[in-house]
Amino acid sequence: MANQTMEWANGFLDYVNASPTPFHAVRSSKERLEKVGFVGIRERDNWTKELKRGGKYYLTRNGSTIIAFAIGKKWEAGNGMALLGAHTDSPALRVKPKSRKFGESGSFLQVGVETYGGGLWHTWFDRDLGLAGRLIVKESDGTFVSKLVHIDRPILRIPTLAIHLDRQETFAFNKETQLFPIAGLAATALNKTPADNEKAKEHEKEEREGSGKDFAPLAAITERHHPAIVTKLAEAAGVSAENIMDFEILLFDTQKACLGGINDEFIFSARLDNLMMSYCATEGIIESLKAPDALDDETGIRLISLFDHEEIGSLTAQGANSNLLPAVVRRLSTLFGNADTSATAYEETLIKSMLWSCDQAHSVHPNYGAKYESDHRPAMNAGPVIKINANARYATNSPGIVLTQEVARGANVPLQLFVVRNDSSCGSTIGPMLSAALGTRTIDMGNAQLSMHSIRETGGSHDVEHAINLFSHYFSRYSELEDKILVH
Ligand SMILES: [Zn+2]
Numbered sequence: 001m002a003n004q005t006m007e008w009a010n011g012f013l014d015y016v017n018a019s020p021t022p023f024h025a026v027r028s029s030k031e032r033l034e035k036v037g038f039v040g041i042r043e044r045d046n047w048t049k050e051l052k053r054g055g056k057y058y059l060t061r062n063g064s065t066i067i068a069f070a071i072g073k074k075w076e077a078g079n080g081m082a083l084l085g086a087h088t089d090s091p092a093l094r095v096k097p098k099s100r101k102f103g104e105s106g107s108f109l110q111v112g113v114e115t116y117g118g119g120l121w122h123t124w125f126d127r128d129l130g131l132a133g134r135l136i137v138k139e140s141d142g143t144f145v146s147k148l149v150h151i152d153r154p155i156l157r158i159p160t161l162a163i164h165l166d167r168q169e170t171f172a173f174n175k176e177t178q179l180f181p182i183a184g185l186a187a188t189a190l191n192k193t194p195a196d197n198e199k200a201k202e203h204e205k206e207e208r209e210g211s212g213k214d215f216a217p218l219a220a221i222t223e224r225h226h227p228a229i230v231t232k233l234a235e236a237a238g239v240s241a242e243n244i245m246d247f248e249i250l251l252f253d254t255q256k257a258c259l260g261g262i263n264d265e266f267i268f269s270a271r272l273d274n275l276m277m278s279y280c281a282t283e284g285i286i287e288s289l290k291a292p293d294a295l296d297d298e299t300g301i302r303l304i305s306l307f308d309h310e311e312i313g314s315l316t317a318q319g320a321n322s323n324l325l326p327a328v329v330r331r332l333s334t335l336f337g338n339a340d341t342s343a344t345a346y347e348e349t350l351i352k353s354m355l356w357s358c359d360q361a362h363s364v365h366p367n368y369g370a371k372y373e374s375d376h377r378p379a380m381n382a383g384p385v386i387k388i389n390a391n392a393r394y395a396t397n398s399p400g401i402v403l404t405q406e407v408a409r410g411a412n413v414p415l416q417l418f419v420v421r422n423d424s425s426c427g428s429t430i431g432p433m434l435s436a437a438l439g440t441r442t443i444d445m446g447n448a449q450l451s452m453h454s455i456r457e458t459g460g461s462h463d464v465e466h467a468i469n470l471f472s473h474y475f476s477r478y479s480e481l482e483d484k485i486l487v488h
Contacts, residue, residue, distance in 0.1 A: 039058070
């Protein structure tokens with residue numbers, strides 16, 4: 001593998017290994033953006049004085065969605081934007097609001113979990129699972145802050161049943177009662193952690209008699225969850241357990257993502273869908289800004305938007321089907337305008353802009369070849385896949401394909417086309433909803449991978465570089481190509 005190809009593939013491994021949850025993915029992107037001069041701004045502030053031509057900025061919503069953009073030095077209100085969207089979330093198991101459970105007459109410590117998104121849940125059995133997410137912590141001055149936490153140790157496990165005890169041909173299981181992690185043995189917990197034991201006894205006593213402390217509308221976090229787990233979370237975040245007011249914690253596979261295959265042609269990893277596109281979007285916009293004069297002749301704005309909640313339909317405050325992207329584009333569209341130019345700047349910007357909706361695609365599977373349409377069989381390491389669907393499950397249309405092809409030609413990046421069989425179900429993504437909300441030209445695309453929504457997916461290691469090159473060229477060349485393909 002060429003050095004640069006390898007570097008990008010390894011860069012992705014670092015990104016995905018540091019990003020077990022959407023909160024961490026946002027942080028991973030933020031760190032890379034800050035390093036090259038992107039400055040954090042807030043939705044709640046007035047941007048008029050803050051933003052400058054030639055400036056680079058980012059903002060987050062809920063800590064799990066991030067938008068980053070660079071303003072061309074020749075930007076005028078109403079100009080077009082090169083937009084690129086992806087998503088930060090993946091199917092996962094999440095700790096329930098009250099998770100402190102026991103199995104087998106109290107001898108197993110178990111943790112109640114909820115399914116998030118459409119995971120291939122059978123792949124979560126017999127994996128070494130860690131915990132990560134965000135804590136809301138009470139500070140000494142009475143304010144509450146959010147702190148990320150990442151316990152990179154296998155403290156949970158969902159064991160399968162031995163084949164000797166269960167001869168079922170196909171693996172079927174109940175998602176409430178059998179997809180249910182164990183976290184330890186009560187006997188060990190009692191013997192080895194006397195402090196926890198004391199605390200637990202104290203909590204039980206308090207529950208019976210009342211603590212005599214202030215009224216508490218909800219039980220303490222150490223009562224709703226195993227105290228030992230709360231203690232581990234507190235230690236990992238460097239806070240004290242009593243100050244954790246609430247948390248959003250996901251389970252993840254502690255096995256690190258890695259290169260694989262005889263010639264390192266694969267990436268074996270969790271969350272390829274869609275941290276692969278989140279990573280390439282981040283590095284793509286950064287690459288496009290590398291030259292010191294990158295924004296000198298730029299008339300537009302280059303923007304990436306990495307959304308949470310795609311896997312559950314996007315209809316949330318930080319999802320793609322929210323007001324977030326329209327609101328940001330509207331605020332930017334009127335920048336440096338006057339009363340006259342600003343009046344219809346938003347509508348002018350939308351129609352001059354384009355959105356690349358980037359989400360992973362399906363590589364052909366050698367053992368299930370019949371599931372794929374005969375002439376549309378995307379391969380790994382053969383470049384990004386443009387997704388097309390006559391029923392608009394994908395937003396791609398001809399002007400979009402032609403423009404993307406022009407960008408790819410300049411970048412020397414191969415492209416592929418994908419359509420599902422008429423007798424098959426089809427996925428969807430953020431492209432259709434955003435194109436409807438914005439009215440901009442939109443294309444759906446992504447790198448080809450196997451086993452989408454498994455806890456350990458397979459992708460192509462060369463495709464990281466393909467996507468970054470393509471995205472970087474898109475950002476650099478969009479303003480120049482924009483008015484060459486007009487369909488009124
Ligand atoms: Zn996806």
